[in-house]
Amino acid sequence: MAAVTFTPVSDHALMVQLGDEISDALTARVQQLDSAIHAAAPQGLLETVPAFVNLMITFDPVVTDHAEMEQAVRALLQEGAAAQVPGAEREVLVCYDDDLAPDLAAVAKAAGLSPEAVIEQHLAAEYRVGMYGFAPGYAYLSGVPEALQLPRKPKALRDIPAGSVLIAGPQCLVTTLTMPTGWSIIGRSPTEILRNDPERPFLFDVGDRVRFARIDRDRYETLCKGGTA
Template sequence: MEPQFRAIADHAMLVSFSDVINEKAHASVIALDRAITSNMPTGVIETVPALVSLLVSFDPVKTDHHAIESHLRANLKNLEMGRSSGTDREIHVCYEAPLAPDLEEVAAATGLSQEAVINAHLAGDFHVLMYGFSPGYAYLHGVPEQIQVPRKPAPVRGVPAGSVIVAGAQCLITTLTMPTGWSIIGRSPTPVFTGNPDHPFLFDVGDSVTFERIDLKTFEKLSKETTHG
């Protein structure tokens, strides 16, 4: 599909590359975002890359939708495509009870053993596609097809921060205690919040993520180290 441009209020332009999540569309989002941020047009305040679209916010006193769209179209003609050269991130995860309350259900739904589900998750090719509604809520794409399960019929409340959750092809590491309808297959002691105001979250859009399995004893040790810093 050809890129679609849509004016958002009086201060933003949305460029969409597809109606469905796919690697080509997201590569276009990252490439356009990189092109704009390397040579920021007059009046542009911020760019927000998402799954298949890019939001460009601007100061309506300094520029307008027509000028921003013209700049975007000019950049689209010379995009350097390919998978984003983000940073490789390693995340510890413990799949043991009681940290993985839905692991048994995922295994039953997929017809695999719990160990096979774990191994499949560890083998996933994960990349950060976007940030979501909660601080540090990075959407990771790359859950292997054999362990993809749908959202639950109803969300569960009080899911602890650090929970590793999956739904369809996506995976998340929760950053706050909150409800979720995704399946909880483990928990990570790796902090997503960095404490650095210039780079508050561990991930950037385009980063690749590898999960490393740890046991419960190691999880408890790393959690204490993180808490007491």
């Protein structure tokens, strides 16, 4: 197991790095540490931001400092393996119609599969929320099947609509805003990740498991209009 490193960030944050190479096991350990910190919140803790190989802790420098925070985290790490974060199961609906999936044919060609086979593989996999980033609600889902792991496109396309289902490398992402992207667009989802619900404003938490379910165009259109068909 790689040594854990602690690096001060500015006057109010500490980066805790658990390893260098991205792997599901390492990301799971980051998530375990994340929940352990919240279960026994050290004095002065403001927030934790989990990512693939590390976790940033922000704190109130009037109350605590980098050294005290490091000590608190070392103690939690020594207490040993907190339980694996089970992660809730979430479903995301996708319509794969051609006009909503402009890169599906190119992905199929690059993977040496038919578009239907790409869809099947995308639906068969289980994904896990590794981290959020880039923009509000952009959840990076790991678990794209190997056959579909392709590099980013050489050029980003502008104005990609919210709800686009994207893949690049081992990751999948459902966009929440109209934004440029260099990832391949293989479908469109009506599932709201920004939920406008103060109790649970985002569909996923880091560590949640995600499955995609296929819907047809009629259901997609109905759901987009706010229906419940």
